[in-house]
Amino acid sequence: MRRRIAVIGAGHHGLVAAVRLAARGHDVLVLEAASAPGGAVRSAASTLPGFTHDICSGFFPLTAASPAFGDLDLALDWVNPPVAMVHVLDGEGEEVALHRDLAATIDSLEACAPGAGVAWGELMRTLWPHRHALISAGLSRLPPLRDGATLLARLRSRALELAPMALASSASLGRGLFGSDRAAAWLAGSGAHADLSPQAAGSGAFSLGLNFLGHVVGWPFPRGGAGRLTEALVTQLRERGAEVRCANAVAHIEARRGRVAAVRLAGGERLAVDAAVCTVSPGPLLSLLPDGAFPARVKERLRRWRYGLGTVKLDYALSAPVPWPGPRAREAGVVHVGGALGELVTSLEQAGDGRFPDRPALVVGQHSLHDGTRAPDGQHTLYVYARVPQQPELSDDEVAERIEERIEQFAPGFRKLVLARAIRSPAAIEAENPSLRGGDLAAGSCELDQQLLFRPAPELCRCRTPLRGLYVAGAWVHPGPGVHGVSGRAAADALLADQRWRVRNAVR
Ligand SMILES: Cc1cc2nc3c(=O)[nH]c(=O)nc-3n(C[C@H](O)[C@H](O)[C@H](O)COP(=O)(O)OP(=O)(O)OC[C@H]3O[C@@H](n4cnc5c(N)ncnc54)[C@H](O)[C@@H]3O)c2cc1C
Structure with a gap:
């Protein structure tokens, strides 16, 4: 039976859900508050004409690995740099590289700390035969019964040895594996x-997972910009007869007899619907819900949802590539400007204490080195973000000054190359996308108490909600942030399964 379904938010989770629902013949309308679709997957000429910047997400290992994208035949040309990531340790050219090629990564780690490469090689060779099961278990709906059981059966006795790694901090995991703080900083x-x-407990699994994916799928990105991924999803949506309406914020969800009945737009228009998939995070979601939609306990959990650190994002137009002293950094897709392990710890801890870090840890992207469409000939883009307090005490210019000083320490001569820059503070990120409250790029802290069943609550983590006909998806729902579409697909599947059940019961 054809149903009218509203999807609230045209981020990638909303679009993945909408494509799946439209493919099953439903009447799907995606409602988006911003003037363009994509949420945190967009590109723009934010600095100068001719420069294409990924204004939020820039690297897509999770997309490449995700089963939710596996069966979407998206028309995209992927760029996959052989050196996925380099961690720069100082301004003298000391660096450790994550190559897609395991042997090259082992060499890089060995050069940094004898024995570290061998240890990484052993761990990767242990995990490699189970890579598909590991990815399925990590990127699936809860509980990952089938994938988890497959994994346990395959790993057998080694499972007990590896399981503590899932809980360890990245510092202790790195030190234990490599016996060196310098190699641990890379992890x-x-x-x-x-x-x-x-x-932080659990940070080891996050870092290990990302670096492992560097070997399994690389850290690729779409040629032409992250926005191409959104365009490809919107194209699929339109081919299936669905529609995206931008500049149409949803202000309220209406219920009748305990079931979703309509959505009301900020402009006042009321659209009758049979079901809705909401992808906005708990802060804005709470203001959309009708009275009594959720039990008080669930509402309280959403009210107490903890957004993590803020983010500052900078886009640069450069006259030449960044002059890193180390050769691998000059060819890497991503450079972690992190320095020693202690500096990384201090940066995240200062941010957590509400202070802008003295020496901020930076994620730096060098798309144009590998994708000539991003900048005019000979010129380059640079993608930079740092995790900072949600309300930094510094002005945008002071923030940019602090960040440029940090890059200059690791790549002397950088400043001379800057043609233009665009900066977005945590407040600006939230203003553009209210789901990223406080500029938290993950729409909710990734600490252990907000993971698995508790992302965001046992009643919602499988995408169903206590209000019949309302489903949830997004970075704040298990398995969390990143461009993988898992909860978007899971929400659509839950809706389709409930729909089949209702139709069967109506017929009986
Ligand atoms: C700076 C930054 C860098 C990142 N880098 C990476 C990366 O390199 N790789 C990676 O995998 N991930 C990265 N991420 C994280 C990743 O982009 C997000 O986790 C993911 O895109 C979230 O998708 P989503 O669909 O859940 O939500 P979003 O993309 O946040 O979409 C939510 C949408 O809902 C809309 N909306 C909000 N309120 C309403 C309303 N009332 N009515 C209608 N619409 C509404 C918003 O405008 C938005 O378009 C990054 C994020 C940021 C911010």
């Missing part, structure tokens, strides 16, 4: 993509 730097200090 822990990947945790700066989330809001996890290298000393």
Whole structure:
């Protein structure tokens, strides 16, 4: 039976859900508050004409690995740099590289700390035969019964040895594996993509997972910009007869007899619907819900939802590539400007204490080195973000000054190359996308108490909600942030399964 379904939010989770629902013949309308679709997957000429910047997400290992994208035949040309990531340790050219090629990564780690490469090689060779089961278990709906059981059966006795790694901090995991703080910094730097200090429980699994994916699928990105991924999803949506309406914020969800009945837009228009998939995070979601939609306990959990560190994002137009002293950094897709392990810890801890870090840990992207469409000939883009307090005490110019000083320490001569820059503070990120409250790129802290069943609550983590006909998806729903579409697809599947059940029962 054809149903009218509203999808609230045209981020990638909303679009993945909408494509799946439209493919089953439903009447799907995606409602988006912003003037363009994509949410945190967009590109823009934010600095100068001719420069294309990924204004939020810039690297897509999770997309490449995700089963939710596996069966979407998206028309995209992927760029996959052989050197996925380099962690720069100082301004003298000391660096450790994550190559897609395992042997090259082993060499890089060995050069940094004898024995570290061998240890990484052993761990990767242990995990490699189970890579598909590991990815399925990590990127699936809860509980991952089938994938988890497959994994346990395959790993057998080694499971007990490896399981503690899932809980360890990246600092202790790195030190234990490599016996060296310098090599441990390479591992822990990947945790700066989330809001996890290298000393936070669970940060080890996050860093290990990201670096492991570097070998399995690389850290690729779409040629032409992240926005191409959104365009490809919107094209699929339209081919299936669905529609995206931008500049149409949803202000309220209406219920009748305990079931979703309509959505009301900020402009006052009321659209009758049979079901809705909401992808906006708990802060804005609470203001959309009708009275009594959720039990008080669930509402309280959403009210107490903890957004993580803020993010500042900078886009640069450069006259030449960044002059890193180390050769691998000059060819890497991503450079972690993190320095020593202690510096990484201090940066995340200062941010957690509400202070703008003295020496911020930076995630730096060099798309134009590998994708000539991003900048005019000979010129380059640079993508930079740092995890910072939600309300930094510094002005945008002071923030940019602090960040440029940090890059200059690791790549002397950088400043001379800057043609233009665009900066977005945590407040600006939230203003553009209210789902990213406080500029938290993950729409909710990634600390352990907000993971699995508790992302965001046992009643919602499988995408169903206590209000019949309302489903949830997004970075704040298990398995969390990143461009993988898992909860978007899971919400659509839950809706389709409930729909089949209702139709069967109506017929009986
Ligand atoms: C700076 C930054 C860098 C990142 N880097 C990476 C990366 O390199 N790789 C990676 O995998 N992930 C990265 N991420 C995280 C990733 O982009 C997000 O986790 C993911 O895109 C979230 O998708 P989503 O669909 O859940 O929500 P979003 O993309 O946040 O979409 C939510 C949408 O809902 C809309 N909305 C909000 N309120 C309403 C309303 N009332 N009515 C209608 N619409 C509404 C918003 O405008 C938005 O378009 C990054 C994020 C940021 C911010």
